[in-house]
Amino acid sequence: MIQSVLRSALGKMASIPREIIQKHNKLLVDLCDYIDPKDPGYTNFITSLRNADLPPGRLSRVENEPAKLFQLMEQKGKLKVGDYGVLEEALQNSGNDEALSLVRRLGSEITKEMAGQGLTTSSAAEETVQERDISPNKRVITVAETTQELDGSPSKRIKPEPRDASDIPKKRYYDRENKRGYLLILNFTKDREGTELDVSNLKKFFEGTLNFDVDDPREDRHNDFSLSELNKVLEQTRELLNFRAKKFYCFFCAILSHGDEKGILCDDGLYKTIDEIRTTFANDKMRNFVGKPRVFLIQACRGTTTQQGHDMADDWPTDIADVAGKISVPTDADVLMAYATTPGNKAWRRENIGSWFIHVTISVLEERHLHEHVEEMFVTVKDEIAKDEKWKTASGGRMMPCTWSTLTQRLMI
Template structure:
């Protein structure tokens, strides 16, 4: 019968197996209340299913490990007229009173992100050097728009930062004051839809010294971003992808851009329309953790590492295809 047939048999057994009972002369399907409820429960998972397979170069189907059963009931609907809006706030230059340096390399980040999210189908808009008031006003206006024909929303913040804070060109403000504008009780047209925030900024002043493994990583010159109808929860369906963990620096190369954005764009360009968002960000974590290490003539800033951090309140799987 082959792997495909065996897979269908397994699904059939999962569907009916729990309610099949032996009887004289064979089997019968039990229709007691308990079993009927069990069928309803399983039906939610398997009634609609999609088997995705890929072919090898010789045209033959790959083995069973490459079959993927997808249940639409547990996936975000991405079939709206538009994928959605992507806002990129790119802060490079800061008022002298803030004590923040110019963020060299951030324009490279913004450019790569623009192309990357455009390729995923987003309507991308870039805003450079925004004050705190302008950032909040911009996102408030976006949150008040009608997103009914959009599948999701994305916002990318490129700036200096501290834990829980992001810098406008004139000072720092709480990240939550911007993200909360998109809560379910504030932005009704995005209720039940994924709201993605990617934040390239420091979250403190600690360095990650790393720990030796079996293989040595490549070097990178340094710069940092710091000084730095049924009810659902209003905080549901958010995802925050931070460039680093709480308390730590976030590294940036003046020529190539930040480590996190380099890795994010690399993975999205290659797998953005194939993998689920958490798979994508796990690969980003791996790439940042293994492919980057700081180098400096000052030993205090040399041989440092970084690991991104994902905080997810998503309630379904998210595929951009």
């Protein structure tokens, strides 16, 4: 239960009585019962906290665990004994009236008790918060005394020296002002029912929502690309991006395919590896595009797990090994490789929705792109596909997307 996870340990708070601190902790424990990350308004709750300057990286790691989220708020001074303003605003923005009512009612009681003893919220300004270990043989004293284990031996916390703000590097973002993005879709359709939905979803979001230039060279063809035709498409795209680099701030390439350990199998029986596609757009081959991010979305199997039920794997019907191919570690900067699955495993799709990976990726990007950078959003993609019960084959098989990145700045799209 969440109640067994929460209860932040408050350190040096000698001026605040034990009873008030206990009420504060009880408020946070009770509040966890009213907050469900699956509620429709929860996204607005997190967005409000993001606007309150909570660190986005740490926030994304705990945003689906209210207990740890409150702990982060305490650590960053956004939640103190008797001061629930940031929390109330976030709950109000999320439309969670029950949780808001609870905070206002109990928070008001705590504030009144503090006022009656001549205390203000500034009394909690120097509090120290640490994660509580609620194991059977331990307890933590949350009053003006040292954190202790049950046997009485103290475990003292040392407050770190404050860090000068000038020593902390500023967050940097890729420049996209007055520029557009570019998406190339490499779609191989043979024996890949449902891939047309992936293409439709990609176009709808990247072209319709983000106003990207989108190129789908397979759209007006009857057959998939031969190796020479694929090479020509890649070279033409590279030349366009390099020649018109001032127009574009980023390049996305969606690869929807079958294949094996040799790479993507083209229509003429020849292969193209993911590594060869990536290096086509390396810095040394498009000097004018240096410093601009390139993102590859790779919907393809990477192993030989047997397909089950209505879920179809993106290997060939004749049990071949590895769609994504053997990719060496990229040495050029500003590249993000996003794979549908880890090596040795299949990437699944369904006729009625397309591939799991592209479907969830587009859903997450649509929901979060205004507030989160690309790498942060892919954490959510990985979390949803790995843990949500609906992304499971009839036999219980799972899929674990993975990313590899040399992005040097944060990419907003």
